[in-house]
Amino acid sequence: MINPEDNKSTSVIQRTTDYEPPRDISHFLIGRPLATADAPHQTIGKAIGLAVFASDALSSTAYATQEILVILAAAGTIAFGYAFPISIAIVILLAIVSLSYEQTIHAYPDGGGAYIVSRDNLGEFPALTAAAALLMDYILTVSVSIASGVAQIVSAYPELFQYRIAIAIACVLFVMLINLRGVKESGAAFAIPTYFFIVLMFLTVSIGIFRYFTGTLGLVIDPPTLEHLGETVSVVTPFLLLHAFSSGTAALTGVEAISNGITAFKEPRSRNAGITLIWMAVILGSLFLGISFLTTHIGAVPSEAETVISQLARTIFNGRGTLYLGVITGTTVILIMAANTAFADFPRLSAMAAKDGFLPRQLTYRGSRLVYSYGIITLAIIASLLIISFQASVTRLIPLYAIGVFLSFTLSQAGMARRWWKIGHLAPGVEIKERGSTIRYEKNWQFKMVVNGFGSLCTAVVMCVFAVTKFEDGAYIVLFLMPLLIGLFSMIHRHYSGVASRLSLEHYGEPPPYTGRHRVIVPVSNVHQGTLAALRYAHMLSDDVTAVHVSMDPDETEKVQRKWQTWGKSTRLVVVASPYRLFLEPLLGYIEEIIATRQSNETITIVVPQFVPSKRIFNALHMQTADMLRKELLSKPGVVITDVPYQIP
């Protein structure tokens, strides 16, 4: 029948071909901020790198100051004076975290997110904690960024306020569609809006400070009415200040982005990535300080109806002119871009965790459109539900947000500190290769350990402050979900390990022989071209073929039997009468009878003819017999169900 030379005479042939994705798949990958890490021939410089990775971090200036004011408002507008000192404290924290991450970039030139660093240095449980924290934060990045973006739009066009939830959902769906569609994102697509935002914000802050010192700035005209969220207090308590500080730390979200995507940079990539991080921190810190300073001096008031950024811009630019609209547009666009990066980060981290066996392994096939889409849609649905539940209010979403960010900061930096400790205790010349990085002795390890350790300590303290002050506002949800997620990851991991050990060939002995009786059963409801195709296939598989007809109607059966004389080609036809007009049950009954009486080492294949109608919708009109049999017979060893597709001409 076939030429057995093909493989019998040769031993193991190992041919290697390379798969190059066609154009439409490369769309899916090239230029996508973090997927670029896979394509080292398309690296980017510092200027483009800043644009690609900074949108998440810089966009937080759009809401961080406002969230400080929201908390201070509990003690009346008089307390707003504390906003600037609190902002200074946050910028100091930013400096510590940035320096700490700069060290991570050099230690992990292949990308060192919190998950990798924790896994390699702290072990499984901290790594799972980091993964859980990060996955939740990617979801919240989408919700918070979009909610804040919509708040900017609503500030410029107050008549849209009542539609803010619908607009936010539309934005999430828009970003989802972009990501599902897989448009080509070039560096320029990121550079233009990011630099547009940076330039306009610096212009705004500079003019504002100039006017303040020349005494021409004045106060906000017609500020929105102050809304008290939560209880009011009569004096400014330390708790209130810590609470406000916690809210303001939202400014730090996104700082870790560069350390995840180092491979996207031109060589020397660690150096380039490190310098970009420092630039980003400086820009973020100065914008944040500038905004906080000016906000408190123009008497801006936190409100759901008009953002602080909007109040600031219209005070500095004397109304809602072109420059004002430019600031609002730039801020909205960079916020939506921040949400977009979460859509790239979420499947990326899922893939990493899946590769280690903590999430369904399908997620590791990152490019497979089906699986990828699944992650994107999941993210969009959860983020939309959060937006609806929290009425698209940044203030209500924030308590859920930053706790995860700071947990991952803490773990990442603690992992780095642990790594320096290991390095310090290596003999010179010894090299240990870990999955994410190479360890060899370095000088000044003590100093570097202290930097990372101090960073970790600071973020740990902030996290605790956050958990306590924001507990009632919603942080408890995160503290409740975290162990659930970690438990789920562990359960999945246990399943995979169990399966792997039970499938292992370690102590398997001899492989089973390639011989054995092979019996083929073909269910036949009617005799037509599709039946003949299935029958022909069945005879290819084995000489032992039985056709089975479930008879629900004697007239039909007579017709089948008559046709069988002509077309059945001596294949045995068994008729199973079904007086109750059942179809699946008699067929299963017959098959199970055969299974029960088979010889050992006998394989049974059920060959089912399946129509493929010209239009997919017509599938609903044809019995999916194979699927139903497969479901019922899944647990029987040595039974294979095959459907032979027959394309209806």
Add this chain to the structure above:
Amino acid sequence: MINPEDNKSTSVIQRTTDYEPPRDISHFLIGRPLATADAPHQTIGKAIGLAVFASDALSSTAYATQEILVILAAAGTIAFGYAFPISIAIVILLAIVSLSYEQTIHAYPDGGGAYIVSRDNLGEFPALTAAAALLMDYILTVSVSIASGVAQIVSAYPELFQYRIAIAIACVLFVMLINLRGVKESGAAFAIPTYFFIVLMFLTVSIGIFRYFTGTLGLVIDPPTLEHLGETVSVVTPFLLLHAFSSGTAALTGVEAISNGITAFKEPRSRNAGITLIWMAVILGSLFLGISFLTTHIGAVPSEAETVISQLARTIFNGRGTLYLGVITGTTVILIMAANTAFADFPRLSAMAAKDGFLPRQLTYRGSRLVYSYGIITLAIIASLLIISFQASVTRLIPLYAIGVFLSFTLSQAGMARRWWKIGHLAPGVEIKERGSTIRYEKNWQFKMVVNGFGSLCTAVVMCVFAVTKFEDGAYIVLFLMPLLIGLFSMIHRHYSGVASRLSLEHYGEPPPYTGRHRVIVPVSNVHQGTLAALRYAHMLSDDVTAVHVSMDPDETEKVQRKWQTWGKSTRLVVVASPYRLFLEPLLGYIEEIIATRQSNETITIVVPQFVPSKRIFNALHMQTADMLRKELLSKPGVVITDVPYQIP
């Protein structure tokens, strides 16, 4: 390998075994009112037959009078006096329809629903119209009966009024679950509540009439306030009377049930069924007249808050005592039983229409639990949506209800009239066998034709009155949906006819030979016991086996290649490198390359190892590669995808 004696030497072996459903499946069938038609050894007598088939018809006495009053209320309570004369007109109509159906029962001893009678005598289009009308009505039977049942409960316990929609949905789900579960319904399960209802209602009406004529009846104490639904008119117009008459014809719904289920009766079954129908009509007519008479004389008022039945019972029994609660309970139970019959009728008619190719053919396998469940769940969902949309109000649902019933009455009787005409023109002794009945010359065919023809005319007139008077109230929905449904049925029919002709072996020539090259491809991501099982199976199919490994990670690939030396048993292994970590695309690329270069008459089978985890939920953790390949390669002729299940020990 196997003994070729088995089938080579013999010509067509035709063995016949009978399939007897095991106990759990018989639960599904036995005793179910209309499925009993399939089990002629379990026939029922007239008394049980009445109980099984009358619940739908008798239950309409619970709302028919009230719906007349609702319409008359537009002209004020003074118009209520017309309710009794209108009821008499409806009972005359009932008598005509019943006599007409009595003839159908004798003509169609195997069951003559409107669909069958129209199909056999009027043609395809009327049959489809009848099917569309009936399917819609089964849905509405569920909605209206449950809504009315809940209205009875709410009348007894007014504090439940605000929860009426939730209670109604719960009832629908309850009936759905009973039907999904397939409890054994014996005749007694129907007899007890039906006779309980009949006895209590006759008691109520008799005592009421006795008290009325002895002058001790009095009026309703604290009647509910009269709600005006729709506009008010100052005088009683003929339109108003016709409108009220239309609403009251809801009393006739369910009369056709016996003609559908004749085979359930003991022999002589046509005679027994016919007598049962007359009994049923007499009971229905007298209860309805009694209720209408008393209702108008106690000053009952139609209301969503308290049903007319409740007002009647508490007036006759002097308050909410045991007998009152008995009437409410009996009425509620019979209404829920009426909904239950629709759950049996809906899949039954679907199966019939499917057998004729107007609905997905899967529905013909009536007993297959999967498909049956599908119909039950669909019915429950649509009925629930209707209840929610119409606020569980019988009055709002009624305009949608009866139009379909009367359309099917009209078609059924017109078909019968046509049948008598044919019979009258047959030569004596000639017999024509149709699918549903046998036609031979009968005397008095003229008289019988007039009976059916007059019945058809009456119901046609009522239908037109209904369509005009109820058009605005909701009948337009039905008039709009009907053509859509008929169009859908026709489209499905066209698809099946097209497929059948294209698959036909009529002009097919010689069947293809059973030889040809068979190439087998086994995707291998890892080498373990499951891989070996798939490999062993592949070698059973053909000698030309190629394993394909998509390499996403060089270390993994090296391991696979090393293991392959030991376990691959000289099977060729092709490694496809996938630098972008794609999985499906490179595999598909390789397969499509093979497809493109294959010889004619070469079949390709892709054998995919598939884990079967011990718990079904863990399926989500394993790649369903076969399903994905199947989807992508469905349109390629000569490509078969097989998954070899490997049960994880």
